[in-house]
Amino acid sequence: MKAFLILEDGTVFTGTSIGSAREAVSEIVFNTSMTGYLEVLTDPSYAGQAVVMTYPLIGNYGICYDDMESARPWPDGFIVRELSRLPSNFRCEDTIQNFLEKNDIPGISGIDTRALTKILREKGTMNGMITTREYEDLEEPISRIKAYSVKGVVKATSCKEKYVLEPEDSKLQEPVRRVALLDLGAKKNIARSLVERGCEVTVYPCDTPAEEILASCPDGIMLSNGPGDPKENTEIIREIRKLYESDTPIFAICLGHQLMALATGADTFKLKYGHRGGNHPVKDLETGRVYISSQNHGYAVDPESLDPSVAVPAFVNVNDKTNEGLKYTGKNIFTVQYHPEACPGPLDSGYLFDRFMKMMGGNE
Template identity: 45%
Template sequence: MATAKLALEDGTIYTGNSFGAEGEVDGEVVFNTSMTGYQEILTDPSYRGQIVTMTYPEIGNYGVNSIDIEHEKPSLSGFIVREVSRVHSNYRSEGDISSYLKQHNILAIAGIDTRSLVRRIRSEGAMRGVISTTDLSDESLIAKAKAAPGLVGRDLVREVMSKQNVSWDQKLDEWTETQIGSAIGSGSGTHVVCMDFGMKWNIPRHFASRGNAVTVVPGDASADDILRLEADGVFLSNGPGDPEPLDYAHKTIAQLIGKTPVFGICLGHQLLSLACGAKTFKLKFGHRGANQPVIDLTTGKVEITTQNHGFAVEESSLPDELEITHRNLNDDTIAGVRHRSESAFGVQHHPEAAAGPHDSSYLFERFQEAMKAASVS
């Protein structure tokens, strides 16, 4: 393996080994606490502009395949692990992680003290960094890290969203369909239009498996474009970066509320809140992992959830028409809201999992019920 270096904007340097593509890349350095699901993490468009550190010490042991992907290709800037497995073994495996990263031109570094790195991020907050296999000068790399663009104020959605309308019919895998059981087919042909801001593919798979007709539209589609499709409900997807610069999305969502049921996940939840007049703020180091506890305030039940976000809705800015439905139990931030008078709600976590627990999959049923109620009325 070639030597690779990671430099942070605070002047910290980590030296390790390259196990992906060679070159140089910058991004915001963050961490994910999932023990498995690295291929889903690699292909989640929400990581656009970020260098992801895995807290689990050994990555790559079960290889990669063409099934466990959440988008057509990885969107993240770089990947950091403590140790990359030299052997991959799984009946579904089609290759090794190193070759996969090289194929998609993703820089990756192994052999560094990821525990030290994560503790630094938790203490100081997510920060800009550079991974390089070509420039190994500490002074030069630190300067590049300081000069790298952050996430605040950038529209990263346009870099990962779909470019045209697409009809979606791919369903969940057999194992996941077994987990959601009786929900299969509950849509009965209801038409869901998904606004794609960088959507994980397991979301439309859930809708398709529930019997919905699904149309995916670009995140910059207008309200008129969407309403012409005769949607029974509109879904607002996850996506990367700062939600506040996405004025086009705020406007469209505001125009859709009251005309059709609306359901948002992650960035979609933030955009729904902004469209109603709330504000968002950047978290110190974000929530990323498949083990995040959330309480559903409507039932009192605690769920273990998958999360991936660096921004959150500011509670003090919440307008009267929105009420809080879920809270993150680690830091008490808002994890879900709903409109008091219209059929619109969103959650900060990921009920589609991929990878992660299925505790929150009931949220898809809430949306199905909202669409059915709207069609009757």
């Protein structure tokens, strides 16, 4: 079946429908990862967006359900150059086309994803529509495309009830470190990375009052990744301010990093086309060492808005010099914009979880 991708600037790509045939309007973003398409599809940070995979062949190792980063996929659409119809991998349990169909995700293949990515890089991230309907007049669909905005996605992706993840007996430390994880749209591997280090992780919904979290007397607090514009989350920001004012060690990733900055008086801004992929270099400003990181974000903290008595830059993006992490002055708090838990991506930054363990008084 023929399918079309219509961008808000009037550009139209024609390809083949994959997955669901329903029409979907969303923000169009691109990811440069060469592998890990299932982790991309199940990353809650993509809620409200359609993902363009720049690698030309997607689906060649199929679907392995153990690799999912959440219980369901979140993007509103999936855009590829070529979809592999015959996956080959000893762990393969399903094909990507069946996965898209079962989860009602519309997609399009057979388009020039290099040309599409170039448009998004030159003009910036824009909205678009995936449809199987051939419009003779684009005025009506483009008006709907331009009116779209990503809203309410943190609450949509967060867990609905608190739950606890226990460490395996073989991984137990003495004493066990108890971590409160605020789920802002968390990937599973964040909690998994803590459990593997012997932590008991209590996962809280995004709208949990700070008083409830602090009343449990956790050894540390983790603020997760998540989707959307950080400034939209005004109530969550107020609660994070209360967490900041406590003496509890805090480690924050991606959206959590942005919300902590907003909670302490700094500002954020939208990047032209964001950072999404597994090949982004970040520099540790203290050591000068560069790490290759996994990233997925469309917003960044404005370093010019920082009060050095509150926080100072700790990491910077080598490519465009945007902020990639903060160290909070006089506090056991550090935050990073990128993903030390990876999935997909390199594992260079996994040591940050060890740093968090040390902050909580545990062994690295």
